[in-house]
Amino acid sequence: MHSSEASLLYAGYSRHSESYYANFKKGLSFYLFRLQLEGSCKAWIDNRLTPVVPGDLLLYGPGDAYELLIEPNAEGKRSVSADMYFVCAGKKIDEWWERGSFPKKVNISFDESLIHLWRHIVAEKRKRPGIRSELLNSLAWALCLSIEQAVHERTKENEGKETFIAFRMKQYIEKNATEPLTLERIARSVGLSVSRACHLFKAAFGQSMMDYCIEIRMSVAREYILYSSLALERIAELAGFRTYPYFCRAFRLRYGMSPKQYRLSK
Incomplete structure (x- = not known):
């Protein structure tokens, strides 16, 4: 041979x-x-x-x-x-x-x-x-x-199924971002383990589920800051942040200034 x-x-x-x-x-x-x-x-x-x-x-x-x-x-x-x-x-x-x-x-x-x-x-x-x-x-x-x-x-x-599941998790986060949200809850919504859900989401969108959740919350908070007269503490609550200090730190990290400075600058 x-x-x-x-x-x-x-x-x-x-x-x-x-x-x-x-x-x-x-x-x-x-x-x-x-x-x-x-x-x-x-x-x-x-x-x-x-x-x-x-x-x-x-x-x-x-x-x-x-x-x-x-x-x-x-x-x-x-x-x-x-x-x-x-x-x-x-x-x-x-x-x-x-x-x-x-x-x-x-x-x-x-x-x-x-x-x-x-x-x-x-x-x-x-x-x-x-x-x-x-x-x-x-x-x-x-x-x-x-x-x-x-x-x-x-x-x-399998890749097609995984992409579909990742989009379902993305939609779930968008719908529930302002509520108390955990990785366990997101994973459970599509019937996956936390580790598997995190892997699929990161592979599909290049960021973690919680980073995307914070991104949605920040977008909501920014709209309230620009177009309402609500107190900043109330805005933090409505946007889904657990505490006002945490909201301020996350906001400054994203926009380079505090929520109060951001409101005044606009």
Whole structure:
């Protein structure tokens, strides 16, 4: 086999009804792709054992540490975990891997076309055990391209959902900025954890949720200062600031002068 080819090394199904542990902590010497079909397990991702559920596709390359753990189910019941695996190598796949920027884990649900191709490869491999054929190598390359397409489609879909969620949080802040507002309350409005909500908002808009909240409050306060005769302490309250001293500090930081100086200057 020429080193530039995409070479299929192994492909098959795996089913475990008992505890199982695999360890390649020193790093793989090949590409390993694994699709969870049934049950659950844990895999080494981002320096920790991470839960893997049906539909999760694991993607490991040469040099990556790999660890897989299948544990007994709750109440001592037998473990059941089923997957399809695919092991390959070759310069062509090296180049494909470098351009792909693949995650270690992505849930592709059950992409029927990809699974059908994967099953076809497993069946062909069983017909020719120990033989590396041009057909199998071509199918291996086709599976790599199919994996790339499935991952990119799911990534694009997730990015669209995340952007929509970020805009929902933005609208929630705009609607409720003058009320007592916490990160927990904003995150709860879209059903996310605080850390996940903060990450999505910052990625979408380049600032934190609370910075945006203060920006809205400042805009409200500025309108009151310019176009009303309300006392500054009352304006701070209406704009959603907890205390007047905090309002003054935040206002000076943003506009370079106190609220009183700002009113007089206009």
